[in-house]
Amino acid sequence: MGEITLEDKKAELKEKGILLTIQRSAVLNFLHDNIYHPTAEEIYQSLRGIYPALSRATVYNTLDLFKQHGLIQEVTIERAKAHYDYKTEPHHHFLCHCCGRIYDVDVKKVPVEQEGRLDDHKIDEVWLYMRGTCATCLQERDDAGTP
Amino acid sequence: MGEITLEDKKAELKEKGILLTIQRSAVLNFLHDNIYHPTAEEIYQSLRGIYPALSRATVYNTLDLFKQHGLIQEVTIERAKAHYDYKTEPHHHFLCHCCGRIYDVDVKKVPVEQEGRLDDHKIDEVWLYMRGTCATCLQERDDAGTP
DNA sequence: GTGGGTGCAAACTGTTTGCACATCT
């Protein structure tokens, strides 16, 4: 239902003649299972437990490959660190200053017209990034504030 | 008219007891005069011509200080590199893939409600980043395409 | 003279690259 399945994505790779190696499969599975927008380093650290020989370069290569083919998207809500998102359907992102978590925001809640032209520039991508304090952190702060 | 002047910003520093050194003044003037969203390195390279003893650390310190006090804003439309924006009034940004230029986009052209709450998260900042090909690059491409 | 500001160099983080080895067909 709208969501592109893991099998769809794997099939797409096969179709394009791209080998689905153990490492690539592991990265894609990881992103599918961990939709909290992990960084390359987090992916590497987690998978290293299962595949001790895995190298950072392979993780970076793989993420690049998937991004090139539109299987995943790179979220640059934090400067310096890239986060990776299994979900490629249009949506927005919210970063909590407090806990660092990144939340998805439904595109219907902040309808930004993704028009093709603006000021005569051709628009290919539109990214809406929000930052603040997330509901969980606000709650924790409240709990701590009422002794 | 809406625009905060250089003098306003300098007065604000003075008010807060922050010394307006030669270096700080140079950085603020540079951002005022070069509204194309320069990077720290670009600022450093340009000012080094005038102040050969200037150090990168001072440029970074100064940019941080100004950002802390809301005199400028950091634009993170490119991963890895921070751009700095003299204009702190709400507006959006467009990055041209082709020439790397960053354009301001009037907030009225893409009205994004900067509401205080969304999904129970407290929203402090809203950034809309667009990427594509700018009018100038499209024009140049057209000109080249019609021999 | 003292406290904030500056400059230098080294450290650090995230990412990229070059190259030898391994793997799949």
Next chain:
DNA sequence: AGATGTGCAAACAGTTTGCACCCAC
């Protein structure tokens, strides 16, 4: 065998940090 993918280590870019020196109050 040939092409493609992997792992390692070194390189790289942008930024941050520690510390000695300097200068304005």
